Amino acid sequence: MRLITHNMLQCPVKGCSKDNFPLRIEDAEIENADADFNPQFLKRMLDRIAWGALVQTSFSLGVAKLPESPGDPNDDEFLQTLHHVLLETRVKEGRMVCNGCGHVYPIREGIPNMLLQENEV
Amino acid sequence: MPDFPTPDLSHLTRADFRNVYEPAEDTFLLMDAIEEHPRINLDDDRQRGRDWPSVCLEIGSGSGCVSTFVAKVVGRSNALFLTTDVNPHAARATRRTGEKNEVTLDPVVTDLASALLPRLRHSVDLLIFNPPYVPTESAEVASPLPAPLFSISASWAGGVDGREVVDRFLPFADELLAPEGVFLMVLLEDNAPEEIIREVRERWGWTGRRVKERRAGRERLVIVEFVSGGDAHAG
Known part of the structure; x- marks a missing residue:
């Protein structure tokens, strides 16, 4: 699971409406995989990224340091850092935990599993 | 428009296809619609300046063949290619098919689209769904809950008129689609595509039309394209 995907996931448990994003990543096995650097794509994505959640998550995983607010989209160094965090950093194994309801979502073979039990839908 | 080859699926075996829908006529017709779509497949000049789509989402990606094809046509670094499937075998097959063809699918x-909303609210530029559309008993339709034993029938069983999963998804499509977003869906003639096109026009003001049709055995497959409204849709 790349961090760009994590940035799009919110706890889907019915009635869980507080502290349900971002999901806290625990026991993460992190790996890096090279991706083509595409500054145009990154610029287009900037307004679709929940920035605070990304900063918090990358800090908790100890990956590259992002600024507290999005940097200058024409600053190549900022875009390179963003590229690495969003598109090259992956959680291979681990789990996500909802800070609101405590629900645990496993990550196996790089794929998050968001399925719920019957009483949670 | 450039041509694109069918993705390489040689890494998937008979055993994989016991648990994951194997690409068939519907898959190929959907890929044809993608390859012939004037906003998705661009000539070389326009491809260099491409600024759409940024976010693609395929619901029920199965083998991953279609999203891999989309990534090839759009360009692998030009967009995010998210996929969902209720079946973990399919999600793994999707990831592997991307890797085999040197694109990254997520x-x-x-x-x-559960868990992707509200984050992807009105953020999906290109939405794709090859739903379970075969008319069956309601009981055969996939449960949204983790199944102790996954049944391959969930990949095609569509319940009454083959519409149960389609009708359950349409309100989510309205939440997901960005302004002027494109939604491609596979249907059968038996699903009454004209009725669906009329319903979504009345409910959400989308423009819908048939873009491809093909007979496959006793079925008649139809690819329907919906385009969401512009500014009125946003917010």
């Missing part, structure tokens, strides 16, 4: 195991 699979999530979930029911339809």
Whole structure:
């Protein structure tokens, strides 16, 4: 699971409406995989990224340091850092935990599993 | 428009296809619609300046063949290619098919688009769904809950008129689609595509039309394209 995907996931448990994003990543096995650097794509994505959640998550995983607010989209160094965090950093194994309801979502073979039990839908 | 080859699926075996829908006529017709779509497949000049789509989402990605094809046509670094499937075998197959064809897909195991909303609200530029559309008994339709034993019938069983999963998804499509977003869906003639096109026009003001049709055995497959409204839709 790349961090760009994590940035799009919110706890889907019915009635869980507080502290349900971002999901806290625990026991993460992190790996890096090279991706083509595409500054145009990154610029287009900037307004679709929940920035605070990304900063918090990358800090908790100890990956590259992002600024507290999005940097200058024409600053190549900022875009390179963003590229690495969003598109090259992956959680291979681990789990996500909802800070609101405590629900645990496993990550196996790089794929998050968001399925719920019957009483949670 | 450039041509693109069918993705390489040689890494998937008979055993994989016991648990994951194997690409068939519907898959190929959907890929044809993608390859012939004037906003998705661009000539070389326009491809260099491409600024759409940024976010693609395929619901029920199965083998991953279609999203891999989309990534090839759009360009692998030009967009995010998210996929969902309720079946973990399919999510793994999707990831592997992307890798085999040197594109990155981002699979999530979930029911339809659950967990991707509200984050992707009005943010999906290109939405794709090859739903379970075969008319069956309601009981055969996939449960959104984790199944102790996954049944391959969930990949095609569509319940009454083959519409149960389609009708459950349409309100999510309205939540997901960005202004002027494109939604491609596979249907059968038996699903009454004209009725669906009329319903979504009345409910959400989308423009819908048939873009491809093909007979496959006793079925008649139809690819329907919906385009969401512009500014009025946003917000």
